[in-house]
Amino acid sequence: MAGTPSTVRTNSRLIKWIDTRLPLFTFVQDAAIDYPEPRNLNYFWNFGSLAGTMLVIMITTGIFLAMQYTPHVDYAFSSVERLMRDVNYGWLLRYIHMNGASFFFIVVYIHIFRGYYYGSYKEPRELLWMLGVVILLLMMATAFFGYVLPWGQMSYWGATVITNLFTAIPVIGNPIHTWLLGGFAVGNPTLNRFFSLHYLLPFVIVGVVGLHLIALRQHGSNNPLGIAVKGPQDEIPFHPYYTIKDMFGLGVFLVIYAIFIFYLPNALGDPQNYIEANPLQTPPEIVPEWYLLPFYAILRSIPDKLIGVLALFASIFILFLLPWLDTSRVRSSYFRPIHKWVFWLLVIDVFALGTVGAHRPEGAYIVVGRIATFYYFFHFVILLPLIGWFERPLPLPESIAAAVTKKTAAAPGAAQSGAVS
Amino acid sequence: MADLAHGKPGAGTVPLADHAPTTRRDFLTVAGYAIAAVGAVCVAWPILDSMNPAADVLAAGAPVDIDLSRVQPGQQIVVLWRSRPIFVVNRTPELLKTLQDPRDISLLSDPNSTAPQQPEYATNWHRSIQPQYLVLVGICTHLGCIPSFMPQPNSVSPGWLGGYFCPCHGSRYDLSGRVYSGVPAPYNLPVPPYRFLSKTMIRIGENPPDGGDFSLESVEQI
Amino acid sequence: MRALAVIAIASVALAGAPIAASAQDEVEAPHQNWSFAGIFGTFDRGSLQRGFQIYNEVCSNCHSMKLLHYRDLGPNGPGGGIGFSDAEVAAIAAQKQVEDGPNDQGEMFRRPGKPQDTFVSPFPNVEAARAANGGAAPPDLSVIVKARGRGLEYLWGEGGPDYVYGILTGFEDKPPTGFQLTQGKYYNNIFPGHQISMPPPLADNTVKFQDGTKATLSQEAHDAATFLTWAAEPNMEDRKQTGAKAILFLLAMTGVLYGAKRRVWKDLH
Structure with missing residues (x-):
């Protein structure tokens, strides 16, 4: 920080001895204690650290669940039920992990929409954003593999439908499909490799999260005003301010999470998955987990197999291009009178897609699905570049500090969490 | 920035160095972190107990x-x-x-x-x-x-x-x-x-x- | 931006949408009062034991429960069992004949059941079950209540006891006029499509309860659904009680952390 090489502040000779040889303590001090953050971050900036916490929770519970799980088509379902019945606190571990997947996605989706609203992907943070999209993709793959493991009806048929997406690829589609499955239909080889990948990918995510954090440190956090930090008066050290704020946010989050674990444990799952996989019987409706529904809706809205699959992948990959599709000079939507509203259109659009994805493609759902799919791409490809051209942003404040004092002076006792919220 | 920790808490737009974290250990803060630590230990037990012989x-x-x-x-x-x-x-x-x-x-x-x-x-x-x-x-x-x-x-x-x-x-x-x-x-x-x-x-x-x-x-x- | 928080909560609510949106020809089972419902709900041990008696004497003739063991019913079973002692469990298991082996001669043999045995299945395999039941294999009942869960009860992690109760009490001697009933099927008000392969399993006095409770159809259905709910998730009581403690702890922690956060940030404004 500030160019001066720092050393850890301590009176302990042991810590000094270690730190001289392996500067772990100095690193922690620089990265998590003294690290300067904009002083105006609001509570939506909690979701980054929440996502990190969820990753730790998922990996921890996952390692212990794997000790009890048998990746074989004859035993997978009953080994999960043994976990629920016979293993000490097995039910708790499983419900933490099962609902953890959903809460991980809730946290990450809010984190993404926060980044979008405040323009956190804009120069110089393009790679930070793109690494985030990579993490999202890896999370989706991990969640998909994980959902197959209990070997219920929805596991089996979800795996069947999703792997069949690859058959849409011309010429090499079918060989790729067979290669992915290790057979001609989802079976024991598929279950084994999905288990292996489900165990592997979270550690890949940890690696990409490391890169995400390195990229974050390079230019520091964006902030609700979207303007650059101009000097020390705009900043506060991470500790104690954001440590305690993150801890409080974590507490609130854990209360909601615990309500689901203990009182609504299966609410986010499908009852069909309590029926053991049966290759001879398709369930009345195949629905992916809620966090994949918007993308599933895009797939189903297009009445052509190949184009549908391409649209599904495009809907995620388009996020990689977001830093260049948005032509505005201003980061934060707080100062963008038109984009502020268009943002909400996108939110509504994604919710509409999610709802469509949960229902059979019949009647109004088809129409809504197609309109929503159209808008999704229209929003990113047409609307966003255009708005950047003709929108006239509000005047930006001189500095973060100036904005904070102005607001504090205008409204004493205003929310201490930040300038805008 | 090693001097950061020794500054006095200020108000308004005083620069970062002057806002530096207080060295005074506030009771509520200590209690908050202590309760969180107790919670973490309580969660560790079910996780470790799952490795004991099952029913x-x-x-x-x-x-x-x-x-x-x-x-x-x-x-x-x-x-x-x-x-x-x-x-x-x-x-x-x-x-x-x-x-x-x-x-x-x-x-x-x-x-x-x-x-x-x-x-x-x-x-x-x-x-x-x-x-x-x-x-x-x-x-x-x-x-x-x-x-x-x-x-x-x-x-x-x-x-x-x-x-x-x-x-x-x-x-x-x-x-x-x-x-x-x-x-x-x-x-x-x-x-x-x-x-x-x-x-x-x-x-x-x-x-x-x-x-x-x-x-x-x-x-x-x- | 506040609205994003509202959206976040709404998204949680919306996630329940796929469950609410099930098949259209479905009739909602009338809601029953269950002792295990709610935040502090517990299983009624008497009802559980009567429910097991019904399973043992009636349902088990066609339906397996492969995920349960006789030991589960005893004090060391998951969730503390259904109130039987070890000796009672051993006696129940000993009434069953279990295939074991191979013995020293390499042959399979039959022996009386032991507490650690899984519930004996009525049919050796699914093909035999299908053949003996007109082409429709009776489903395993171990987690049937969770598999048939719907609506709010499912959300609360109790599965679908209302549905099970509804099926057991929902048979009609004659289908409504104009309804074409396939040969060998039975009319049921609750079953999706109304045509069920299972003949009405319970009627008044189908079983004689050991504890002297009057065996009306609704009593039997209620007890059977209670037992099946326990079987689907025997640790439910433990889950809810642990949950209450965990959530109270987290609320207290969050409260203190909020105070601490205000204290720390007070200097800044």
Whole structure:
């Protein structure tokens, strides 16, 4: 920080001895204690650290669940039920992990929409954003593999439908499909490799999260005003301010999470998955987990197999291009009178897609699905570049500090969490 | 920025250095972090406890019944109880005689079974309920291999009286599972809880009605 | 931006949408009062034991429960069992004949059941079950209550006891006029499509309860559904009680952390 090489502040000779040889303590001090953050971050900036916490929770519970799980088509379902019945606190571990997947996605989706609203992907943070999209993709793959493991009806048929997406690829589609499955239909080889990948990918995510954090440190956090930090008066050290704020946010989050674990444990799952996989019987409706529904809706809205699959992948990959599709000079939507509203259109659009994805493609759902799919791409490809051209942003404040004092002076006792919220 | 921590908290737009964190440990902050730490410890328990034997593993340790008429004189049968090999030996009078041979006793490490490797009712010279039938956990007290049953005299070495020989590291036991001195195994072979249901039936895993509450959890070494 | 928080909560609510949107020809089962419902709900041990008696005497003739063991019913079973002692469990298990082996001659043999045995299935395999039941294999009942869960009860992690109760009491002797009933099927008000392969399993006095409770159809259905709910998730009581403690702890922690956060940030404004 500030160019001066720092050393850890301590009176302990042991810590000094270690730190001289392996500067772990100095690193922690620089990265998590003294690290300067904009002083105006609001509570939506909690979701980054929440996502990190969820990753730790998922990996921890996952390692212990794997000790009890048998990746074989004859035993997978009953080994999960043994976990629920016979293993000490097995039910708790499983419900933490099962609902953890959903809460991980809730946290990450809010984190993404926060980044979008405040323009956190804009120069110089393009790679930070793109690494985030990579993490999202890896999370989706991990969640998909994980959902197959209990070997219920929805596991089996979800795996069947999703792997069949690859058959849409011309010429090499079918060989790729067979290669992915290790057979001609989802079976024991598929279950084994999905288990292996489900165990592997979270550690890949940890690696990409490391890169995400390195990229974050390079230019520091964006902030609700979207303007650059101009000097020390705009900043506060991470500790104690954001440590305690993150801890409080974590507490609130854990209360909601615990309500689901203990009182609504299966609410986010499908009852069909309590029926053991049966290759001879398709369930009345195949629905992916809620966090994949918007993308599933895009797939189903297009009445052509190949184009549908391409649209599904495009809907995620388009996020990689977001830093260049948005032509505005201003980061934060707080100062963008038109984009502020268009943002909400996108939110509504994604919710509409999610709802469509949960229902059979019949009647109004088809129409809504197609309109929503159209808008999704229209929003990113047409609307966003255009708005950047003709929108006239509000005047930006001189500095973060100036904005904070102005607001504090205008409204004493205003929310201490930040300038805008 | 090492001076950061020593600044005084300020207000308004004073620069970062002046806002630096207070060194005063606020009670609420300490309490908050302490409660969170307690919570983390509470969560650790269920996670670690999941690695303990599950209900099905414990239930699989239910007693096993053995018909002794299957065991010919001088022979041993091995049954599995709680995933462990259990030796059941029908000892002939000649074999039993070796157990009281002073030559044998002088070479033993714990001839009187003082270490708690067996229930009360098997703490005797023959280490069993009835002298004829020996019941042992067939796991060497050294590093857990299964000792071989070698009842023939001189079969392991000259002067061998008959007993158990562990192929892994050469530990030797006599025909009541008592360990000889000078071998790596530290203790006698354990005797599991068992009782006679009739003259020819034993049940492994249950103490006799008046036999106390011995269990293998209390032995020195399996 | 506040609205994003509202959206976040709404998204949680919306996630329940796929459950609400099930098949259209479905009739909602009338809601019953269950002792295990709610935050502090517990299983009624008497009802559980009567429910097991019904399973044992009636349902088990066609339906397996492969995920349960006789030991589960005893004090060391998951969730503390259904109130039977070890001796009672051993007696129940001993009434069953279990295939075991191979023995010393390499042959399979039959022996009386032991507590650690899984519930004996009525049919050796699914093909035999199908053949004996007119082509429709009776489903395993171990987690049937969770598999048939719907609506709010499912959300609360109790599965679908209302549905099970509804099926058991929902048979009609004659289908409504104009309804074409396939040969060998039975009319049921609750079953999706109304045509069910299972003949009405319960009627008044189908069983004689050991505890002297009057065996009306609704009593029997209630007890059977209670037992099946326990069977689907025997640790439910433990889950809810642990949950209450965990959430109270988290609320207290969050409260203190909020105070601490205000204290720390007070200097800044």
